[in-house]
Amino acid sequence: MTVRQETVPAAHGGIYAALPRMLSLLLALALTGIILTYPRALGHTSHGMLSLTMLGICAGFIHGVGFIPETRLWRLLFGPWVAWALMGLGLWLLLNS
Numbered sequence: 414m415t416v417r418q419e420t421v422p423a424a425h426g427g428i429y430a431a432l433p434r435m436l437s438l439l440l441a442l443a444l445t446g447i448i449l450t451y452p453r454a455l456g457h458t459s460h461g462m463l464s465l466t467m468l469g470i471c472a473g474f475i476h477g478v479g480f481i482p483e484t485r486l487w488r489l490l491f492g493p494w495v496a497w498a499l500m501g502l503g504l505w506l507l508l509n510s
Contacts (some may be wrong), residue, residue, distance in 0.1 A: 458506050
């Protein structure tokens with residue numbers, strides 16, 4: 414079995430550098446910790462909004478550990494821009510509840 418060397422797509426530029434990845438990972442860890450330790454903070458949130466927040470957290474972990482999906486659709490869905498937007502939505506939901 415051969416292991417392919419994963420390369421960063423050239424079109425993404427510096428978004429896969431260490432600092433943006435660290436931001437994704439820390440934000441995902443913080444939101445996960447808040448949701449797990451204080452679930453009542455999102456008690457009045459709709460299921461759809463919470464699902465989007467969880468998708469953002471998952472995408473934040475995927476980007477934060479440095480995994481880059483090969484398929485464009487998965488790269489777009491689990492990319493940093495979607496992750497940051499959905500984690501921002503989750504943060505906004507936490508601050509407004």
